[in-house]
Amino acid sequence: MNGELILRLFVAGILGAVIGLDRAYRAKEAGFRTHFLVSLGSALFMIVSQYGFSDLLGSPDIHLDPSRIAAQIVSGIGFLGAGTIIFQKQFVRGLTTAAGLWATAGIGMAIGGGMYVLGTAATVLTLAGLELLTLIFRSVGMRTILFSFSTTEQDNLNKVINEITLRKHKIVSYTTQESRLDDGTISYNVGLALKLRRQRDENELFSFLQNLPRLTLTGLE
16 A cells, blocks of 8 residues: 555656646746645645545544545645746736646646546646647737846937837836936936737847847846
């Protein structure tokens, strides 16, 4: 029996790590170690919920619900997922990673319950949702990018806005701060969040920014 339970923990950890490797490849907040631990921990809780109180089942005065501990995993994992969600400049990042952690917890629960085929199938479908659907629908939805730049030419600000308007990109947020350099020149520090449809749109926009005089890209997400 112990060998079987250890096998469940091992399989759950491996499946969680596989999903985590995909997230790590995408440079997301939660990588393979986090997903490994979430899946392993969920499987462990399932096993404890099923077998941890077996010595008490013979008592006529004690009534146990083996699903109670497992049920808390579903809500408890939400706190961990919330830590990966970032609200920044009027848009949200990390929702997919949080959902991936939630799905990974479900996979761990399935393997912990001995449902190897179901857990493996859920892993394959999760990876398909993260990668395959992204490739299929990349040209359909809009993606949000956040970038920042600094320039000492005020006219560059108008050129950037005009270029964005001409290309019909949607501006989510726009912030500008002025700072004075050591030589007395005023530097304009700009943060922009945009919604774009295609990867090519992003490349063309960055190419335009790089060709502007006295403009330096300082950040990209």
